[in-house]
Amino acid sequence: MGGATLxxxxxxxxxxxxxxxxxxxxxxxxxxxxxxxxxxxxxYGEVMAYPPRRIIAMLRAGMMERxxxxxxxxxxxxxxxxxxxCPRNIQLTEVLLPxxxxxxxxxxxxxxxxxxxxxxxxxRYGNPMAESPRKRAAWIKTVDVPVRILAEDxxxxxxxxxxxxxxxxxPRGQDISRATAKLFHVLGIDFAILGNEEKCAGECAxxxxxxxxxxxxxxxxxxxxxxxxxxxxxxxxAHAYDAFTHQYAAAGFTYAxxxxxxxxAAYLEQLKPHLTHKLPYAVTYHDSCCLxxxxxxxxxxxxxxxxxxxxxxxxxxxxxxxxxCCGGGGGGMWLDTYYxxxxxxxxxxRRVKEAVAxxxxxxxxxxxxxISRFEDAxxxxxxxxxxxxxxxxxLLSEAMEV
Amino acid sequence: xxxxxxxxxxxxxxxxxxITYEALALGREVADQLGASLCAVLLGHNARELAATLGKAxxxxxxxxxxxxEVVAETYAEALVQLLKERKPKGIIFPLTNIxxxxxxxxxxxxxxxxxxxxxxxxxxNEAVEARCVLYGGKIESRVAAEGEPIIFGLWPxxxxxxxxxxxxxxxxxxxxxxxPAPAIHLKKFIEPEAGDVDxxxxxxxxxxxxxxxxxxxxxxxxxxxxxxxxxxxASRPVIDQGWLPLSRQVGKSGATVKPKLYLALGISGAPxxxxxxxxxxxxxxxxxxxxxxxxxxAQYGIVADVLEVLPALSEAIESRKGVSSHA
Amino acid sequence: xxxxxxxxMVPDVVEELEIAPxxxxxxxxxxxxxxxESDDHALEQALLIKERMGGTVTAVALExxxxxxxxxxxxxxxxxxxxxxxxxxxxxxxxxxxxxIAQVIAxxxxxxxxxxxxxxxxxxxxxxxxxxxxxxxxxxxxxxGIVTGLLPDFATRIASATKEYPRGVRAEFEVALPAVxxxxxxxxxxxxxxxxxxxAVMKSQKIDCVPSAGMEEPGLSLxxxxxxxxxxxxxxxxxxxxxxxxxxxxLCGILAERGLL
Numbered sequence: 001m002g003g004a005t006l007x008x009x010x011x012x013x014x015x016x017x018x019x020x021x022x023x024x025x026x027x028x029x030x031x032x033x034x035x036x037x038x039x040x041x042x043x044y045g046e047v048m049a050y051p052p053r054r055i056i057a058m059l060r061a062g063m064m065e066r067x068x069x070x071x072x073x074x075x076x077x078x079x080x081x082x083x084x085x086c087p088r089n090i091q092l093t094e095v096l097l098p099x100x101x102x103x104x105x106x107x108x109x110x111x112x113x114x115x116x117x118x119x120x121x122x123x124r125y126g127n128p129m130a131e132s133p134r135k136r137a138a139w140i141k142t143v144d145v146p147v148r149i150l151a152e153d154x155x156x157x158x159x160x161x162x163x164x165x166x167x168x169x170x171p172r173g174q175d176i177s178r179a180t181a182k183l184f185h186v187l188g189i190d191f192a193i194l195g196n197e198e199k200c201a202g203e204c205a206x207x208x209x210x211x212x213x214x215x216x217x218x219x220x221x222x223x224x225x226x227x228x229x230x231x232x233x234x235x236x237x238a239h240a241y242d243a244f245t246h247q248y249a250a251a252g253f254t255y256a257x258x259x260x261x262x263x264x265a266a267y268l269e270q271l272k273p274h275l276t277h278k279l280p281y282a283v284t285y286h287d288s289c290c291l292x293x294x295x296x297x298x299x300x301x302x303x304x305x306x307x308x309x310x311x312x313x314x315x316x317x318x319x320x321x322x323x324x325c326c327g328g329g330g331g332g333m334w335l336d337t338y339y340x341x342x343x344x345x346x347x348x349x350r351r352v353k354e355a356v357a358x359x360x361x362x363x364x365x366x367x368x369x370x371i372s373r374f375e376d377a378x379x380x381x382x383x384x385x386x387x388x389x390x391x392x393x394x395l396l397s398e399a400m401e402v
Numbered sequence: 403x404x405x406x407x408x409x410x411x412x413x414x415x416x417x418x419x420x421i422t423y424e425a426l427a428l429g430r431e432v433a434d435q436l437g438a439s440l441c442a443v444l445l446g447h448n449a450r451e452l453a454a455t456l457g458k459a460x461x462x463x464x465x466x467x468x469x470x471x472e473v474v475a476e477t478y479a480e481a482l483v484q485l486l487k488e489r490k491p492k493g494i495i496f497p498l499t500n501i502x503x504x505x506x507x508x509x510x511x512x513x514x515x516x517x518x519x520x521x522x523x524x525x526x527x528n529e530a531v532e533a534r535c536v537l538y539g540g541k542i543e544s545r546v547a548a549e550g551e552p553i554i555f556g557l558w559p560x561x562x563x564x565x566x567x568x569x570x571x572x573x574x575x576x577x578x579x580x581x582x583p584a585p586a587i588h589l590k591k592f593i594e595p596e597a598g599d600v601d602x603x604x605x606x607x608x609x610x611x612x613x614x615x616x617x618x619x620x621x622x623x624x625x626x627x628x629x630x631x632x633x634x635x636x637a638s639r640p641v642i643d644q645g646w647l648p649l650s651r652q653v654g655k656s657g658a659t660v661k662p663k664l665y666l667a668l669g670i671s672g673a674p675x676x677x678x679x680x681x682x683x684x685x686x687x688x689x690x691x692x693x694x695x696x697x698x699x700x701a702q703y704g705i706v707a708d709v710l711e712v713l714p715a716l717s718e719a720i721e722s723r724k725g726v727s728s729h730a
Numbered sequence: 731x732x733x734x735x736x737x738x739m740v741p742d743v744v745e746e747l748e749i750a751p752x753x754x755x756x757x758x759x760x761x762x763x764x765x766x767e768s769d770d771h772a773l774e775q776a777l778l779i780k781e782r783m784g785g786t787v788t789a790v791a792l793e794x795x796x797x798x799x800x801x802x803x804x805x806x807x808x809x810x811x812x813x814x815x816x817x818x819x820x821x822x823x824x825x826x827x828x829x830x831i832a833q834v835i836a837x838x839x840x841x842x843x844x845x846x847x848x849x850x851x852x853x854x855x856x857x858x859x860x861x862x863x864x865x866x867x868x869x870x871x872x873x874x875g876i877v878t879g880l881l882p883d884f885a886t887r888i889a890s891a892t893k894e895y896p897r898g899v900r901a902e903f904e905v906a907l908p909a910v911x912x913x914x915x916x917x918x919x920x921x922x923x924x925x926x927x928x929x930a931v932m933k934s935q936k937i938d939c940v941p942s943a944g945m946e947e948p949g950l951s952l953x954x955x956x957x958x959x960x961x962x963x964x965x966x967x968x969x970x971x972x973x974x975x976x977x978x979x980x981l982c983g984i985l986a987e988r989g990l991l
Contacts, residue, residue: 414895414896420989421989424989475863475873475874475875476866476872476873499896500876500893500894500895500896501895501896503851503852503860503875503876503912504860504862504863504873504875504912505863507859507860507863507864508863508866508867508873510858510859511825511859511863511864511867511868512867514952515952516858516951516952516953517825517858517859517952517953518857518858518953519856519857519858519859519860520856520857532956535857537854537855537857537958538740538741538743538747538854538855539743539854540961541743541747541960541961542747542749542756542958542959542960543958543959543960543961544857544955544956544957544958544959545955545956545957545958546857546953546954546955546956547953547954547956548952548953548954549952549953549954550952559989560988560989560990561989562989563986563987563989564989565986585872586872586905586906586909587872587874587903587904587905587906587909588903588904588905589901589902589903590890590901590902590903590904591901591902592895592899592900592901592902593892593899593900593901593902594899595897595898595899595900599898600898601898604894604898605897605898606896606897607990631985631990631991632897663988663990664985664988664990685988685990687981687984688967693969698966698967698969699966699967701967702967702968703967703968703969703970703981703984704967704968704969704970705969705970705974705977705978705981706969707974707977708974711974712974712977712978715974715975715977715978716978716981716982718978719975719978719979719981719982720982720991723982723986723991724991
């Protein structure tokens, strides 16, 4: 579809590709020095026809139609590599890329089927998996410790634990939720969940440029939050953490928001006496994009892991700011078939090869997408006997078992 | 005139469909219960010899017309309307498949007769006939009564074993003349599927292979079984990733969502990413060496064994069974 | 080509279906309604035909929970007009619905002269009949169901329609227009429409309404649902034990019993 036009997609067109160069949020684009660090560090750089550098050049030259007619932006997994490395600190992943992706989607004749389904499901059921919203809290029946649901007991609470979609419905996600509940309990934290009232925080939709969906979810979640009294939100979802910390302020979000990993790291001294069971694992920690590059939480998960008796920490060559994304962000979670058809290597497989090469037994993660993506990659590459995937909280919980 | 129950014969490309025999088996039970005679209604053109296999019925009524050589719902309905001027059955069992879909509804609408779709059984409670139906994709079962006669039952496949509708007896054939108006619909031609061009979402039976198939060389075992069952082979993502089957055969989160009548999950562990694409299948049978594989949580039946042993054993068992039945 | 698309809302089976206290119907208080899957395809097929040949697409639906969203979404996808029939009693059967909808199609200006009436081939609650043949009977129009390809020709007033048969076989039919088609699948999957676009349409366009008063005919169904139940789910498979040969034989028996062999 040549001659792709800028259509009004966002329902709050405060910033759009038409005005971005003059808008405070986008003026920094004018400071781009075209160095190409973004293109060089992009994990899909070799297939990205329009990395941020070229997008900015085209934008400044008024030639955006070519960018919008290209499908290569679909390969962007919103890993924040370009933004983290940009010497001008331009808000690439945060602001520019979602705006461009929004227009790319509007100009596509057909959305890849799996992505289309995931977006429709998120709008309709509050999760991308087409699971019934009324079963979102079903997992709490399988956990040994009491988990309060605010709708049933709306008394004020210290921590509102925003569980997140994968951790509510996916069997491996539920393992993480059980471990998390156990940790809250052991630390004596006063916590509660929204249960069936919880819906996706919408960050992946926002990164994809599907702003209508993001705003619908944000409005919904803010309305639910306002029903209850809590001091802080702690979430297991790395993307949800980003949504609350960086985006929801626009809707009036003023609560303190934390992600479970740094949250538990702050309680390390109280946790240590409970970590009695030795785990003789060589563990390599995978820095998730949201927690790591975007928010700088590199040492907290490592300090938790080092506190587990028996654990030996090994670093992958690409660690901390250089970590290789698992490929699930920015819609990548639902574009596997699309990438496969194009012949792209799966980022999760690339990362797993690096993890296995360290000689570690365990790859430790802290973002819900990573568990299923890395377990899948291990199976495909035939490494499932060599290495297992565990969330940091799972390892902590395992170290607490008698 | 004694009471009558009808089974509308479904036939296609010169053969009586399996569902017709299932309908005859059910119709026989119902007719016997009522002390009625079972009549197979055969509509077609130059199709008289098909009546020979319908001996489970007491008699066959055959209407021949060139306009009945292609199955067009309106023409079928009109022929039955004319037949119903002469005869008054208590019920009409109408197979509910792609071939005749809509004809039963049309007949009911034209003559203001009750139509009950998705029937899996016909039962009697205190002399009154009750249809048993499945609705909402099998999630709800219902008991339904009807006002008026004849009741048109839209019969779902699998109500009775087809074998029970077979008979060696050659039934008497009564010819019936129909006068059919030219329809506004004409069949121009059939289009056979190209080899390899399979839409797995349209298949009724799927033989799904996972990593348990171990290598591309073993795929032929699955192909053989699929052919025997008149289904198609599909796969979970790891098999497609290896390139052993094309992307069009992938089932799951990253592939197609299928709802066949039978899904045979062979050597598939049952990860959520796969089951998402097939859990709505009517009947799921799983084969896996791991008794604790999650696939067994959604399959109705399971065999804990090596796929590479089960496949040939299953093919053999089906072959020996087919020797019993002389009808394809 | 002037096309009328008939859309119906059905209970969403992703949710647990609950049975109402009377034991004869679904409790829809917590259940949700969703557009019937093949009706979505019928809408897509209509939009594809309009894009190719020009004309208008009007989506018609009976009032039901969540139908407004579906109709606004149809407008956002490219339908020219949406018509909601208000006031039918709750729990209307397919046959009763067809009777009301047919009268609206026959009487409403703009719908009367439709060249094509499209709807899904079958819905999950079509207990007493299928919508497409019922409409064809009411409107005295020809009908073809299980259609996966539709090419109308304005000049000759004939549509070439592809119907699906078992095992991937298809047949090409010629149908004189105007006619009713039961669509199984559109030529392309139903298009994506961004939430933002639907929200914009909700502000700028409206759904036309027409009352169903006088058009209803209760008792058309001639059926009485005595009871509905949920089949017992089993938590785990029944494992066929024994040797491989024994298990294979047992499985054969099960398949034969279900008419799958």
